[in-house]
Amino acid sequence: MTGRQLANTDPALRRAWHPVARSTEVGGDPIAIKLLGEHWALVRLPVSGPGDGSAGETRLAAFLDRCPHRLAPLSAGHVDGDALRCGYHGWCFDAAGACAEIPALGTGPLPPRARAVVPAGLTERHGTVFLAPEPPLTELLDVPEADAPTFLHGLLDPVRARVGAGLMLDNFLDMAHFPYVHTATIGTAEAAVVHELEIERRDLGMTVRSRHPFPNHEDPGVASGLRPLIQERVLRYEYRAPFLASLRIEYVEAGGVNVVDLLVQPEDDEHCRLYASVHRNDLDGDEHRLAESVAYEAKILDEDLAIQERYRERSLPLELTEEVHIRADRATVELRRILGALVAAAD
Numbered sequence: 001m002t003g004r005q006l007a008n009t010d011p012a013l014r015r016a017w018h019p020v021a022r023s024t025e026v027g028g029d030p031i032a033i034k035l036l037g038e039h040w041a042l043v044r045l046p047v048s049g050p051g052d053g054s055a056g057e058t059r060l061a062a063f064l065d066r067c068p069h070r071l072a073p074l075s076a077g078h079v080d081g082d083a084l085r086c087g088y089h090g091w092c093f094d095a096a097g098a099c100a101e102i103p104a105l106g107t108g109p110l111p112p113r114a115r116a117v118v119p120a121g122l123t124e125r126h127g128t129v130f131l132a133p134e135p136p137l138t139e140l141l142d143v144p145e146a147d148a149p150t151f152l153h154g155l156l157d158p159v160r161a162r163v164g165a166g167l168m169l170d171n172f173l174d175m176a177h178f179p180y181v182h183t184a185t186i187g188t189a190e191a192a193v194v195h196e197l198e199i200e201r202r203d204l205g206m207t208v209r210s211r212h213p214f215p216n217h218e219d220p221g222v223a224s225g226l227r228p229l230i231q232e233r234v235l236r237y238e239y240r241a242p243f244l245a246s247l248r249i250e251y252v253e254a255g256g257v258n259v260v261d262l263l264v265q266p267e268d269d270e271h272c273r274l275y276a277s278v279h280r281n282d283l284d285g286d287e288h289r290l291a292e293s294v295a296y297e298a299k300i301l302d303e304d305l306a307i308q309e310r311y312r313e314r315s316l317p318l319e320l321t322e323e324v325h326i327r328a329d330r331a332t333v334e335l336r337r338i339l340g341a342l343v344a345a346a347d
Ligand code: FES
Pocket: 067, 068, 069, 070, 071, 072, 086, 087, 088, 089, 090, 091
């Protein structure tokens, strides 16, 4: 292939937010994660302060998984007080990466270069940890339904796959594949034509809307004869560069809202870790139906991965002449433009 491509480890991606773990995966023992070909250690450090009421409080911390001393992985260390102690020679680093102690030095002054590298951005939202290696040019994705008490929330187990991150977002924003890829789930012949899309660009992101008929196999009212199989739905995609997106589906006749989000962590040029979740207000608070919905989404994701893992070239072409686009591809053409704008802004 020729022209500009976006590989999973493109340097421009350092200036963006990426999901790196579910919040529940990070605790008082450091874990190692991989992002853009680099390893990071994540841990929750106790917040210190005698008698300041901070007992039990922790602060999320991330360090490049490479001790500045002999480059040992800091994820092999352990929490000591409010710091992370390297497992090799015991150097201690606070949440800002400052070295607080070098045991082999005794009381001597600490070398100024004895600092652990910390990311420019680290935060948690909707149960996921996000990291930006360098000052982010992108926004986090807000999913209001993810925190709404009137919704049930189901997290799919994170999945590691041999895929391109850009291609996964291309797939998530694409509707024309439903009848061919999702034959066992949401795809049907009725949905083959992609209806008009309304696209609203916002800096390094966009909102895409569509309203169209679809067969509602999940609606119990169809089985009971209350409503027809073919119903209307309103789709709204929210996309934030580079690899964060949600799809909000509102069922017009049956009522209810179903939000699916997909966050992609580009681990290296060949692999990604995928975080998907569902948020629904149409299940009457029924956890069993929520579990079914999570299993259904996992099956849909498996169908997508079956084709995504077959790609030999995992970069996303940013040059529009590289592929053939049609009107139904307007959202995914815009995806390429937005990612091109991120690359240009990061240069
Ligand atoms: S390698 Fe970390 S303290 Fe020596």
